[in-house]
Structure formats: C-alpha cells, structure tokens
Amino acid sequence: MVFQAIDGVLDILVNEPDATQAFEQILAHGREQLKSTIWDKYTQMNLNRDLQSATHWFQAEIAKHPTATGIYFGLDTLNMNDGHGRNVELGFSSDCHPEKLEDEWSYRCDQFGSPHLILGLSEVSYTFENEDTWSYKERAFAEYFFFLGYSGIVLREAMKAADFGQDFLAMWGFHDGDMFYLARRNQGEWQTVANLQPSRS
Known part of the structure; x- marks a missing residue:
C-alpha cells in the first residue's frame, strides 16, 4: 500500500506547483490511503516558516559548491533531538549529468554541506512514536508518507x-532506504521529475 500511496505523492509534487495546494493535496491523499486521526495532527504545519528556513539554508550551501551538478537530500528521522538536531543531510556531486536521469552519483557524493532541520517535521515527530494513540501501521505509514511528502515540497521550493546558475539533478529520500528523483535544471529549464524514478522507471 505504501508504494501506491507514494506514487500519488510524487505525482502531486510534479503536477501541483503551488506549495500550499500541494501540501493540502498530500494530506487529502493520505486520508484516502489510510483512515486515521493521525492526519489531523498535520493540518497546522507552519509551511511558510519551513520554506523560508530551508531556502535560506540551501542558498547558503549551494553558493559554496558552484561546480555541483548533483544534489542529494538524505532524510533522517532519528536525529531531530526535540527540535535541536537535523533531519536533512546534504551532499553534492560533480559527476552527475543532469540531462541523464541516473542515480549512481548519489551513492558517492564528493562534497557535503551542513545538515538542516525542517522544524515542522520535528514538531510532529511525536506522532511517529506515540504507541498509546496510534497503531504501528498508522505510525509507520504516516512517518514514511508524510515525512517524504512534506520534505519534498519544502526542498522543491527551496x-x-x-x-544559482548551474544545471543540476536533485534526489531526495531516506538515506538508509528509498531514494527518489525530485527536480532538475537541464539546459536552463526547471523540471520537477519526481514521477520518473531510477528503480521503477
């Protein structure tokens, strides 16, 4: 069920350019896939704050890596430390060719940036752990689905x-699990390519 649901998230990221609308559509899609009160906890996310914070962070980091053509965002659900840690690792590669949808470069990034905390995800992380309120199925599904979808919106907008001027291909996903294409600039043209995936394309 989870991969069918994730396909819907990837399609939303491609087809809905407005961040707020994409967020609302992802929440609605989650409710369709899994009936649970857990989704109610995500309705008050401070999306604008998280977008501004991520944009400031990414702008500062990409400026330090002007030759990077591959951008790797590794999601980390375990080191948020109550809002004082991180949940996005950042890697760069100069061996990526954005005109090609290939992912080999993402396994051997040659440069790394400072990690980032998407604060909104840290603020709702208790929902992934509260065994008294939600079942394992609810918590595991929401953690994978919502963490991926919300971070995808935030990082896409950042x-x-x-x-920054260079062409690039960006991938994002769980650094110890599934990775997905997110966006690229190819010959100066921006594309969200989240629905074109390395293992299932």
Missing part, C-alpha cells in the same frame, strides 16, 4: 527560490 531549490526553486535559490539563486
């Missing part, structure tokens, strides 16, 4: 807003 890249779109940042001022």
